[in-house]
Amino acid sequence: MGEGAKGRSPWPSPHRNLVIMPIPLSYSYRNLLTRRLTSFLTAAGMALVVFVFAAALMLAEGLRQTLVATGSFDNAIVLRAGSETEVQSALDRTQAAIVTAQPEIAMGPEGPLVASEAMVLINLAKRGTGRPANVMIRGVQPGSLALRREVRLIEGRWFRPGSTELVAGAQIARRFVGAGLGEELRFAMRTWRIVGVFDAGNTGFASEIWGDVEQLLQAFRRTAYSSVILRLQDPLAFAGLKARLEADPRLPVQVRREVEFYEAQSRRLADFIRMLGLVLTAIFGLGAVLGAMVTMYAQVGTRIAEIGTLRALGFPRHDILLAFLVEAGLLGGLGWIIGLVPAGLLNFFTLSTVNWASFAELTFRFTLTPGIVLKSLAFGVGMGLLGGLLPAIKAARLPLLEALKAP
Amino acid sequence: MNGAAGKGELLLPRPFPQKNLKMLKLTWRNLFRHPLRASLTILGLAVAVLAFCLLRTVVAAWYAGVEASSPLRLVTRNAISLMYPLPLAYLPKIQNVAGVTKVAYAYWFEGIYIDKKHFFPQFAASLPGYLDIYPEFLIPPEQKLALVQDRRGCIAGRRLAQRFGWRLGDAITLTGTYFKGEYRLILRAVYTGKEPETDETLLFFHYDYLNETLKKTDPKQADQVGWFMVQIARGDLAAPVSRHIDALFKNSLAETITETEKAFQMGFVEMTSAILMAMRVVSWAIIGVIMIVLANTMAMSARERLGEYAVLKTLGFRPRHLAGLILGESLLLAALGGVAGLALSIPAVRVFPPDVTQYFPGLEVSPQTQLLGLTVALAVGGLAAILPAYRATQIGIAQALRKVG
Numbered sequence: 065m066g067e068g069a070k071g072r073s074p075w076p077s078p079h080r081n082l083v084i085m086p087i088p089l090s091y092s093y094r095n096l097l098t099r100r101l102t103s104f105l106t107a108a109g110m111a112l113v114v115f116v117f118a119a120a121l122m123l124a125e126g127l128r129q130t131l132v133a134t135g136s137f138d139n140a141i142v143l144r145a146g147s148e149t150e151v152q153s154a155l156d157r158t159q160a161a162i163v164t165a166q167p168e169i170a171m172g173p174e175g176p177l178v179a180s181e182a183m184v185l186i187n188l189a190k191r192g193t194g195r196p197a198n199v200m201i202r203g204v205q206p207g208s209l210a211l212r213r214e215v216r217l218i219e220g221r222w223f224r225p226g227s228t229e230l231v232a233g234a235q236i237a238r239r240f241v242g243a244g245l246g247e248e249l250r251f252a253m254r255t256w257r258i259v260g261v262f263d264a265g266n267t268g269f270a271s272e273i274w275g276d277v278e279q280l281l282q283a284f285r286r287t288a289y290s291s292v293i294l295r296l297q298d299p300l301a302f303a304g305l306k307a308r309l310e311a312d313p314r315l316p317v318q319v320r321r322e323v324e325f326y327e328a329q330s331r332r333l334a335d336f337i338r339m340l341g342l343v344l345t346a347i348f349g350l351g352a353v354l355g356a357m358v359t360m361y362a363q364v365g366t367r368i369a370e371i372g373t374l375r376a377l378g379f380p381r382h383d384i385l386l387a388f389l390v391e392a393g394l395l396g397g398l399g400w401i402i403g404l405v406p407a408g409l410l411n412f413f414t415l416s417t418v419n420w421a422s423f424a425e426l427t428f429r430f431t432l433t434p435g436i437v438l439k440s441l442a443f444g445v446g447m448g449l450l451g452g453l454l455p456a457i458k459a460a461r462l463p464l465l466e467a468l469k470a471p
Numbered sequence: 472m473n474g475a476a477g478k479g480e481l482l483l484p485r486p487f488p489q490k491n492l493k494m495l496k497l498t499w500r501n502l503f504r505h506p507l508r509a510s511l512t513i514l515g516l517a518v519a520v521l522a523f524c525l526l527r528t529v530v531a532a533w534y535a536g537v538e539a540s541s542p543l544r545l546v547t548r549n550a551i552s553l554m555y556p557l558p559l560a561y562l563p564k565i566q567n568v569a570g571v572t573k574v575a576y577a578y579w580f581e582g583i584y585i586d587k588k589h590f591f592p593q594f595a596a597s598l599p600g601y602l603d604i605y606p607e608f609l610i611p612p613e614q615k616l617a618l619v620q621d622r623r624g625c626i627a628g629r630r631l632a633q634r635f636g637w638r639l640g641d642a643i644t645l646t647g648t649y650f651k652g653e654y655r656l657i658l659r660a661v662y663t664g665k666e667p668e669t670d671e672t673l674l675f676f677h678y679d680y681l682n683e684t685l686k687k688t689d690p691k692q693a694d695q696v697g698w699f700m701v702q703i704a705r706g707d708l709a710a711p712v713s714r715h716i717d718a719l720f721k722n723s724l725a726e727t728i729t730e731t732e733k734a735f736q737m738g739f740v741e742m743t744s745a746i747l748m749a750m751r752v753v754s755w756a757i758i759g760v761i762m763i764v765l766a767n768t769m770a771m772s773a774r775e776r777l778g779e780y781a782v783l784k785t786l787g788f789r790p791r792h793l794a795g796l797i798l799g800e801s802l803l804l805a806a807l808g809g810v811a812g813l814a815l816s817i818p819a820v821r822v823f824p825p826d827v828t829q830y831f832p833g834l835e836v837s838p839q840t841q842l843l844g845l846t847v848a849l850a851v852g853g854l855a856a857i858l859p860a861y862r863a864t865q866i867g868i869a870q871a872l873r874k875v876g
Contacts, residue, residue, distance in 0.1 A: 105767040112760045116753055123749070151554065152649060185552045187728075195741045198552055251551055253722065284551075285724065337746070347522040348757050354515035355764030358508050362771045365505075415749075418742035423554070425742070 087374065087383050092391040095363065096398075103395060106359040110399025110447050113348040118407035118440045119430065120341020123415065124334040126431035131330035131419075134268035135322030138170075138299040139211060142292040142309065145318045149329065149422045150183040151200075154288040159315055163292045168305045170297040172210045177295035179207035182277050184284060185424055186251050188240040199236055199243075200424040202269075203277030203289075211293050214267050220245050220260030225276050228283075231260040233270040235427040239416070243273065252283035268326065271416070271426050293322065329421040336420075349447055352399070356451025360392050364459045371459050372467030381460040388456035389449060396448020400441050407440070408432055494792060498799040501772070509804065512768045516808020516848060517815060519761035524816040524844045526754040528836050530747055533740055539668045540732035542706040544604060547699040547716055548735075550726040553579075556695035557725050559682075565699055568715050570708040575601035576696040578678060582645030582654065584635075591631055593645060593674045595681040602626070602675065604702045607665040614639070614660035622680050624659035628671035632661045643674075650681065652688055667835060701729070758847055761808075766855035769801050773859035780863050781871035790864035797860040798853065805852025809845045816844070 096103040135141075142163050147153035155163070160180040170177045182203035187196045202208075206225070209215060219237075223229035232243045237258070242249045249256045256275065264270040281287065296302055306319040364371070371384060416427040503509055547565065549555035559576070566574050577596035584591070594601075599619050602608055610618075610626065617639075618624045627637060637643065643656045656676050664671050678696070685693040703712050713729035720727045730738075740747070773780075780793050816836050 102767055102771055105763050105770070109760045109763040109767070112756050112763070116756055119749075146648065185554045187550070187552045195744075196738055197742060198554075253724065253726075284555075340750075344522070344526070344753055344757075347518060348760055351515045351518045351522075351757065351760050351764060354511050354518070355760070355767060358511050358515075358764065358768050359771070361505075361508060361511070362775075366775070415745045417745040 087379055087387040089390065092387055093394055095367075095391055096394060099363070102359055102362070103398070106356055107395050107398035107402055109355045110352045110396055110444055111401075111403035113345060113352045113447065114400050114403030114440050114444045115407050116348060117341065117345040117443050118404060118432070118436055119410055120337060120345065121436045121439065122407065122410060122430040122432055124338040124341070125433055125436065126415075126428045127334045127337065127419075127426075128327065128330045129431050130266055130426070130428040131268055131326040132323055133214070133266055135324070135326040136211070136213060136295075137321065137323050138296050139322035140294050140296060140302060140305065140319055141322050141325050142294070142317050142319050143290075143325075145310075145316050147318075150181070150290045151185055151422060151424075153290050155180070155290070155292060155317065156288045159317065160289050160292050162312070162315060163309065163317070164294070166294070166305060166309070168294075168296055168298070168301040170295040172207070172295075174206065174210070177207055177210055178292065179205040179211055179294075180277065180289040180292050181205065181208060182281055182286065182288075183290040184280060186249075188236075188243060188249070191239055191241050194241070197240075197425045198418065198423055199240060200272045200422065201230070201280065202272050202274050203280035204274050205277055208274070208293070211295055212264070212267075212269060214265040215262050215269055216264075217260055218263045220258075223259055223275055226279065227276065228254050228256045228279055229259045230256045230273050230275040231262055232258050232273045234261055234263045235270040235414075235416070236273055237261045239427075252280075254283050266429060268329075268426055271424070329419065332420050333417075345443070349443070353447050353451040356392060356395060356448055357454060359395070360388065360452045360455035361458070363391070364388065364455045367459075368462060368467050368470035371462055372464060372470065375462075375464045376468060385456045385460035388459050389452050392448045392452020392456065393445050394448070395452070396445040397441070399448065400444030403444065404437065404440055494795060495799070498796055498803065501776075501796065501800050502803055505772070508768060508772075512765060512804055513808045513811060515764050516761055516805060516851070517811035519757050520809050520812025520844045520848050521815045521819060522757050523754050523847065524813065524836055524840050525819060526750055526757075527840045527843065528816075528820065530750050530754075531837065531840065533743070533747060535668050536670065536736040537733055537740060539607070539666065539670065540736050541607075542709065542731065542733070543703055544732040545701040545703060545709060545713060545716075545729050546732055546735040547701055547727050547729040548697070550717075550728045553697065555725065556692075556697055557699065557727065559694045559696055561699065561720065561725075561727075564719055565701060565716055568712055568719070570703050570705075570712045570715075571701055572704050573600065573604055573702040575604050575700045576678065576698065577601055577675075577700065578681065578695075578697040580645070580650065580654075580676075580681065581648045582650075583648060584643065584645055589635070591634075591672055591674060593676070595678045596675045597678050598624075598626070598675060601700060602662070604700050607669045608662040609665055610660050610662045618659040621657060621659050622677050623655060623657050625656040625674055625676035626660040626662060627658060627674045629661055629663045630671040631674060632658070634672075637661075650685065650689070650692065652684060654680065654684070656680075700732075758851060762851045762855055765801065765804065765851055766858065768804070769797060769855050769859045770862075772800070773797055773863050777863070777866055777871045780866060781868045784866075784868050785872075793863045794856075794860040797863055798856040801856035801859075802849060802852040805848045805855070806845075809848025812848070813841050813844055816841070 142155065143150065143153040144155055164176070164178045164180065184201040184203070185198045186201055188199045189196050217231070218234065220231070223231050230249065236243045237245065243258060245258055245261050247258050249258070262274070277289070281289075296305070302321060309315055309317055309319050374384060375381075410430040411432050414427050414429045416425055418424065419426040547557070549557050556578070562574060562576065565571060575597045577594045580593040580595045582593050599615060602610065618626050625643065637658050639658055639661070641658045643658060645654045645656065647654060654676070662671070682693055701712070701716070703709060709731050716729045717727050783793060820836055
């Protein structure tokens with residue numbers, strides 16, 4: 065401490081290399097406090113940008129997580145080769161039977177954990193607006209339920225096999241006309257009754273309707289399943305199963321891990337949202353950086369005499385530069401805090417839109433991850449520093465004598 | 472004090488126009504007192520107005536299909552969803568409905584050209600009938616003839632042909648995804664749009680080519696169409712004709728939904744309405760950002776000039792003059808920024824990368840968007856001036872003169 069005080073000599077040259085205490089941090093933040101309105105307005109501008117930045121990333125992340133959570137790591141999905149979605153895929157009964165007889169399949173309490181399923185896309189009207197949207201109907205087998213750990217019934221009962229009964233995912237039951245408990249849907253020349261509602265947590269299954277696969281196939285005059293889902297006894301056996309099935313000349317199929325399959329489904333839309341968000345925030349960020357620049361230039365302008373005094377006290381140029389940069393960085397940090405709080409509240413909001421991969425409506429939540437928190441911190445502080453750099457250089461380069469002469 | 476001060480105006484030079492002129496001059500001078508600050512603020516405003524206009528334009532482009540739809544066209548599709556086809560056998564039944572003038576049909580062909588990145592919409596359609604329903608597609612007669620005469624012929628929009636550098640007679644090979652197999656097409660015609668919003672990025676080829684191939688490779692999929700395009704005689708027939716068509720196929724295996732082209736296109740847009748909504752919200756957020764920036768600039772300038780305002784007040788200028796001074800400066804800044812942003816937005820649309828513009832035919836900053844951008848900029852200018860102007864009018868002369876710096 066004593067050394068530091070000695071270092072603050074008005075004579076620059078010989079003492080320069082001695083230990084010189086930098087300008088204390090409090091100088092920077094007290095300056096921000098003195099000009100409360102200006103500091104707040106500048107930070108608020110950056111906060112809006114941070115908010116949009118974080119919201120876009122949260123949306124893309126929420127979409128990805130929902131679809132990743134839809135798959136289970138030890139499940140595999142078998143589709144027709146070349147199909148990207150279950151709706152495009154078709155496996156006839158012979159092919160499905162071969163797949164369901166593989167030795168790698170795990171056994172559950174009620175038989176092997178494997179199910180041949182069929183996907184149907186139907187148009188339903190939304191409650192309130194009446195606008196139609198595509199909804200996935202999944203024809204399932206008894207094994208299907210055990211394969212999905214997140215799915216559990218919350219209202220009513222499961223459909224009876226062999227009947228025209230359906231069970232709706234919670235998101236669908238809430239948002240579509242005729243999909244609520246006890247309501248009826250009419251399609252494929254039959255009337256289907258909703259006898260239950262299931263909860264599937266934060267997964268894509270919450271945006272589906274389930275029914276008996278045989279009934280659905282008959283109603284739609286189809287003979288082929290869409291896909292076969294199976295649980296592996298040992299997740300490591302995947303590579304062997306994949307190689308054997310894909311090489312089997314009877315089976316024109318591809319085998320994928322369920323997690324990877326669903327993550328691929330999210331990619332196109334998530335990339336679009338992320339791209340759009342980044343392009344927008346880049347433009348926004350430019351506006352906010354200019355705002356920070358205006359503020360910091362004004363700060364430098366009103367503090368010329370002060371800067372001169374600091375220089376006269378022996379603080380070198382780079383300390384002045386640092387002090388102003390710290391001030392600008394703090395502004396950015398403040399913007400980050402103000403912006404991230406409302407973004408964090410978005411965590412409780414869900415959004416539903418069509419997923420371009422499956423063409424069906426999907427509901428997902430904004431999701432805040434530590435990565436996004438850090439990214440937006442870097443973004444906010446970065447904006448502040450960028451805006452403060454030129455003014456700080458100007459402050460550091462002020463000629464000492466003229467600065468002291470300033471009023 | 473108040474009343475007396477009010478009468479004090481008598482002391483001022485009378486000719487008001489001249490005084491107002493002086494105020495204008497002062498406003499102008501104030502504007503560029505800190506050239507750097509003014510130009511940074513104007514630049515910020517320009518960026519914001521630019522972003523606002525671009526966002527609005529992209530959202531509007533999403534609705535381009537809806538805007539370009541004709542009230543004389545109906546779309547008949549499978550009631551279950553578009554994923555399900557309709558039998559070709561429905562054609563004569565629909566043709567017989569009173570009020571229907573023309574019926575054509577098409578199938579969405581999800582083919583891959585070179586690789587997945589080269590996506591563009593492809594339709595297997597009943598040619599040339601399908602194109603006759605679209606009078607906004609302009610096709611040279613000799614090209615149309617060549618198209619009709621070649622079963623493997625196809626027709627592409629002008630922008631699509633430009634994108635890949637196709638010329639008439641070029642071979643285009645599409646690899647089917649939903650329909651298996653390779654389809655080797657030959658470009659026989661290129662259409663141009665009559666209106667600027669007409670979609671010039673589509674490709675049509677003969678439905679018969681697809682159907683004949685399917686009959687050989689996958690007979691179950693043959694003789695089915697994705698949708699029927701129905702032209703009606705008058706717009707007011709849309710509702711009765713739709714009801715009539717749907718009643719024809721009620722309780723059949725493939726029930727239909729018939730709606731106007733506008734409602735049909737709207738259905739696609741509605742699917743992504745959440746994203747559109749987010750883009751709208753964001754477009755206003757950027758206006759919020761820039762309003763804060765401008766308000767900040769004005770507040771700083773006004774604070775620095777409090778002493779001057781006190782002098783002006785002493786000279787007998789009324790609070791409204793001071794408010795006018797600040798408001799005028801703010802509006803000038805906003806107007807300069809707004810105009811700069813609008814001027815930038817026109818070339819900015821051009822530099823959008825082609826893989827973005829391919830999804831948005833007719834990406835053009837409309838006059839309405841420009842007007843909205845300018846209005847918003849001026850409104851921002853007005854709003855940003857309120858607080859500083861209020862402060863300046865409230866300031867006590869003695870207090871302000873005492874304050875240094």
